[in-house]
Amino acid sequence: MAASPSPEFFRRLAAAAAAETLPRFRKGGDVINKYQTGFDPVTEADRAAEQAIRAIITAEFPDHGIVGEEFGTEQSDSRYNWVIDPIDGTRSFICGLPLWGTLVGLTVDGRAVAGMMAQPFTGELFYADGNGASYEGPDGQRRLAVRRSATLAEATLCTTSPSLFDETRRPLYNRVEAAVRLARYGTDCYAYAQLAAGNVDLVIESGLNSYDIVALIPIIEQAGGIITTWSGERPELGGDIIAAATPELHAEALALLAG
Numbered sequence: 692m693a694a695s696p697s698p699e700f701f702r703r704l705a706a707a708a709a710a711e712t713l714p715r716f717r718k719g720g721d722v723i724n725k726y727q728t729g730f731d732p733v734t735e736a737d738r739a740a741e742q743a744i745r746a747i748i749t750a751e752f753p754d755h756g757i758v759g760e761e762f763g764t765e766q767s768d769s770r771y772n773w774v775i776d777p778i779d780g781t782r783s784f785i786c787g788l789p790l791w792g793t794l795v796g797l798t799v800d801g802r803a804v805a806g807m808m809a810q811p812f813t814g815e816l817f818y819a820d821g822n823g824a825s826y827e828g829p830d831g832q833r834r835l836a837v838r839r840s841a842t843l844a845e846a847t848l849c850t851t852s853p854s855l856f857d858e859t860r861r862p863l864y865n866r867v868e869a870a871v872r873l874a875r876y877g878t879d880c881y882a883y884a885q886l887a888a889g890n891v892d893l894v895i896e897s898g899l900n901s902y903d904i905v906a907l908i909p910i911i912e913q914a915g916g917i918i919t920t921w922s923g924e925r926p927e928l929g930g931d932i933i934a935a936a937t938p939e940l941h942a943e944a945l946a947l948l949a950g
Contacts, residue, residue: 695805695821696797700751702816702827704744708777708793709811711739716812717787734785737761740777744795748773760902772798774905779808780851780879789813792880796906803927806906808884817884819909824887835914837936838889843943846871846892846936849882855897860931864895866947883907883934887914892936893944899929907934917941921948 715736741761748757756769760776773795778784780791789812796806807818815828817835824835840846848871856864868874871893878885878894880903885891887910904918904926911918911934921931923945933948935941 695819698818698820698825698827701795701807701809701818701820704747704795705793705807705809705811705816707743707747708740708809711743712736712778712784712793713811715739716784734778734781736784737778737781740793741775744775744777744793758902760900770800774798774803774902776880776902776906779903780881783877783879788877790878790881792884794880794902794906796909798905798927801927802925803905803908806909808880808906808910810881810884815884817887817910819913821909821913824910824914826888835887835910836889837887837911837914837916838892840892840936840940843867843870843893843940843947844872846940847873847875847890848893848895849875849878849885849891850895851879851882852876857897860897863948863950864897867893867895867944870947880907883911883918886916886934886936887911889936892940894934895932895944895948897931899932901927901929904929904932921945 738761741759745757756766756772758764758772758774776794778791779794783790792808792810794808796803805820809816817826826833826835882891882894886894908918916936917938918926918934920926921933926932
């Protein structure tokens with residue numbers, strides 16, 4: 692196969708997932724807690740959407756590996772691995788809030804090279820196919836490009852929730868939040884898409900899994916942004932993540948996260 696999938700392939704994946712998620716959105720379906728303690732929800736929509744995505748990938752690329760949040764790993768020894776989060780933002784999904792999305796990313800030799808974030812309720816698709824990052828939705832079609840923010844003091848910052856950060860990381864995150872112009876919560880994958888679209892300048896999170904972030908890495912990078920761990924390493928494995936519109940903004944925020 693080529694280094695990256697086509698936009699048409701991403702559209703097929705998005706449509707298949709939407710056929711499972713949209714009929715169940717705001718319908719009050721069953722929610723299962725995956726944790727013995729705490730709360731990590733999964734719904735019938737999560738599982739059905741991942742199965743639909745897996746079926747398309749397996750039919751198109753039978754020798755590729757798949758890593759999914761709900762159904763685990765297949766053919767992990769492949770150079771090509773698809774990483775799936777059928778509903779990133781399940782908490783928003785079960786609350787009827789449209790700040791969730793379907794994530795599908797492709798890694799080649801461990802490096803994220805292509806990915807999509809689809810939000811079917813708003814009819815939006817954000818994707819990176821190796822030729823740049825693009826948007827399709829109610830606003831039409833366009834290339835994505837980050838905003839060239841000058842300083843941290845002018846920046847808009849998003850995180851899903853301050854509760855993501857443990858007692859060590861929370862004070863560090865708070866330093867960045869105190870330095871920016873505006874901070875917003877509850878955004879999950881949608882924040883990364885808006886960073887690529889030029890509406891958000893920083894996203895900072897902690898404790899992410901690979902399926903939370905792999906699809907979003909190429910979208911950020913191919914829109915001109917930068918995304919790493921808090922220690923400046925590649926972010927494909929998840930963990931503590933920072934995405935920024937510019938290298939300068941990234942460096943300024945990292946300095947605060949480092950204490």
